[in-house]
Amino acid sequence: NSLLSAFRPWPVKVVIDRVLVRSHTHVSRVPFVRAWLDSGGFTRLEILYGACAATILIALLTGLLSYYFTHTMGVVGQDFIFALRRNLFAHMQRLSLRFHDHQRTGDLITRLTSDIQAIQDMIATGVTTFGTNSCLLIGMLVLMFWLNWQFALVSLSVAPLLFGIVFRYKRRIKVAARKARASTGLLASLAQETLASIRIVQGLAQEDQQDERFQERSEGHHQAFLEVVRYQARVGPLVDLLAAMGLAIVMWYGATRVLAGQLTTGDVVLFFAYVTNLYTPMKGVARSTYVFSKASVGAERIAEVMSIRSEVTDREGARQVSKLNGGIEFRDVSFEYEAGRPVLSHINLSIAPGEKVAIVGGTGAGKSTLVGLLPRFYDPTHGEIRIDGDDIRNYGLQSLRDQISLVLQDSLLFSGTIRENIAFGCPNASDEAIVAAAETANADEFIARLPEGYEAAVAERGSSLSGGQKQRIAIARAILRDAPILVLDEPTSGLDAAAEQTVIDALERAAAGRTTLIIAHRLTTVRLADRIIVLDRGRIVEEGTHLELLAREGRYAHFYHLQMTTEAEDTLVVTNNSPLSLA
Template sequence: MLNLIRPYLHYLGAGIVCTIFVGLANLAVYWIIKDVIDQVLTRTDSAGVSHQLNLIILGILVLFSLKGLFYYGQVYLMAFVGQRAVVDLRNKLYTHLQRLSISFHEARRTGDMISRITNDVATIQTSLSTGIADLLLQVVTLAGIVGFMFYLDWKLSLVTIITIPAVAAVVSRAGHRLRTITALIQGKIADITSVLEETLSGIRIVKAFTMERQEIKRFARENEDSFAVTMRGAKVNAIIAPLVELLAVLGTAAVLWYGGHQVIRGSLTLGEFMAFLGCVGSAPTPMGRLSATYASFQQALGAADRVFALLDVKIDVVDDPNAVPLPPIKGHVEFKNVSFAYGDGELALDGINLSARPGEVIAFVGPSGAGKTTLVNLLLRFYDPLSGSVEIDGYDLRNVQVESLRRQIGLVPQDVVLFGVTVRENIAYGKDDATLDEIIQAAKMANAHDFIMKLPAGYETRLGERGVSLSGGQRQRIAIARAILRNPRILILDEATSSLDAESEALIQEALARLVKDRTTFIIAHRLSTVRNADKIVVLDRGKIVEVGTHLELLAKGGLYSRLSLMQFSQGGPAVREEAI
């Protein structure tokens, strides 16, 4: 975590100076006690005593006025360092999450990622914002107390510090225990966050299947598990302070016994002894605060382990050091002997060879799991093939910069994602410089303009989370308008019309017919009616291309495409359609 505060060392240095002054000002109280007793209360010349007392009182007022100013500097500067470091960490973590490959996100729970960037970072934030200042202040205070005690009487000081090794052992053992427990606590919080994210985002399914009670029980179970682990940490915290205080009291009792005899024998003045007792009485406070701060840092380290474990995850798909920007493309796409597998599983694609000329419309058809979506994932370079290559206009995608590739491809996904911003901003997503006229034109081409104008604020209407205020068909058409606006040379329609009613689909098909002109288009659809007019239909099965041709050619062959078509159009039910295509 030290690297987080490195850019702000000058602020940290100024904060340390302020902290040291505040600590020394606190220590001055003990020196004042000594002087008041030895030079005022035990003297008999009233005139000299009165003058000395006035000076002491004036010194106290000046000292603590300065202490207030330095305390302000300490709190502000240390908070600035801690808050800036945490802001940088949160930005770094989110940036890393954005750059991590699709394979990482598909294998992780969204709730766990949210928990790490919120709850774990918040735990670190508490330590950095207040913990550093408190740690420094207590170290300065405790070191000053010990130093002043040795100045007054080194033998008595040795009697006092006999309990320090025992205190250190207690704090160290408890700290290691807390760090382990904190990691468990943060994991449980992540579990709760995951349940929240899953059930609230899928609330329609929960209610439709009357699963409210079961989900409430699941949440309560995770909540109770979190409570149990948190209470384990509370027990450790509850034990530390009393043990430290008890050991400190034992040291104080030894001081009273030995120091009292020193005063009786005249080896120590009353003022020195009272100042010493003041130091001894105050020592447990910084010791206790240090133990609490240490425990807080251990909790922060437990959270940091989870955060930095995420930052250490390697990005699978990265630009080659010699990668070049992909120039404006024509749209000639080639898959050359491409094979691919997800993780260590079976091959999802096996020896794929396919060519698409600029302006061609290619439709991918096949049973579920045949590899249709995987092909377009490779085209977007969400993954790299295990063997073979994917090329656009002769450029191997691994040799071009990813951003320059994806900026020239338009995508309409099966699961439409809309954001909680305006309709205009949703359509312009990925093309920030789009004018309102361009946005309106794209919406008209996607058959979305009419329903948008009926919304309360038209294109300035803010959508709910994930666009829940719109129907499925409306969300789909906004996604199509988003792709149209980018004016891509390559277009990917992944189940692009699956959410539309018959009337809307007809209008969209007409719009898409204009859109795909002079663009290389890849279509994945459950309904074969949407791919009949494709220039080339590619039929996949178990990761291999088994048939290629036009709709009529494939029907005449009597192969897999013909069987899928027969199943769909003769039986027509949605269950059959979903299973078949």
């Protein structure tokens, strides 16, 4: 396509030299053109018609090739972007929690969207523009040197200076683009954090504070992009000035050579056309530097994430498991998020298949960290965890997690229907199994009252449902998985007494026949447990049944009496403020 475009001025040159001027001298330095025209015996009118036909033919072929080139590049580019976005998202999902603990969600989303969009823009426009202009430039240069190498050298006299300026500013633009992309990630992180917590922001009337924070980061974002704009604005006029200088030199040299009889008028017209078009692709290449710089920075940010390897991976020779019995053993397990700051120290704990164990302790005691080691969100710093007598690192990670169901304190639901949320952990479940799981979890009774039933839409993060309803859907999800191990992390936190009792009844049915680990601040859920483990500063300090631990009058008894006293005082306050007590 580009090489054909380089031949567009040739019919004009032939018309000028053969039809208008009728000069046979220096018609062309390309032997086969001169020989063919000289031996053909064509009349002026025939040459004119032939030149017109050649012009139309070149345009048709150029258009046809341009269509196929643009279409092919578009398909290849879209396929590449589709695969890149899919692979990046899949990679992000599989990185360990330690990575996500130190990353801003908004920045990761920016890499997944804006950075990939920058690469897509480069492929869609930058590569096409750069490739077309580069090929056109090469084609014209070859023909110019073939036609008259002295004239070609004169035409290119300002080219080194032009490209020197372009590449000088290209480095500056790339540095500025890198700052701009980083500021975009920080801005997106703040926006995501604020909108995800909009209830607390509005509830505490802190919109103005968030406005100020957003304004501060927006200012940095604004300045970073203004720097890019300044560099782009400088490049354009410099390139145009140098192009004008080059054209002026060609005009002077060409006119003097025609007056000296060394070139024909057609030669000069052809060179004028080439030189005029020569600087157009040069300017196109120069002005595409921002697109390439932005895409280059985006590619760096994507490669930065793709190069990170998850700390939690399958061991060599790890085997897949289908149905475990659920016997769990922690053998001298220690764990540190940061070197030298232990969160768990020398945990030794055995749990029989089907046994229900409650883990209690103060804030920061290591309860959630302990159960988080079971599905290998993290691996122990020291020691090992065994299920059914084998180190869990000898099991395939995916198959291990298939053996564990989770009900967390913040029961996250996804945008979609209630049916889809219940089946999230078991996508191929039948409608009958989904309804049965909901009935076991005490969720069917409120789902049935909804106009759309199981097809009712759930808002983002489940904001359209109450806390108790979200927990029961999460419990139904865990029941549907039918995993031998169940982890309950603060499942009744933040619920009122009625909702708590409903959820506890559902949990009791969900835990039946399963090895269950229960993390509880509210000791009302402890009654589900066969045994209670008390953690303090990452160590097991007490172990036994509810009555045994009360009789010891240790840390558990302190927790229990403190909580009972607080609840009694709350009940007394409510009673004293009720309408009956004031009557």
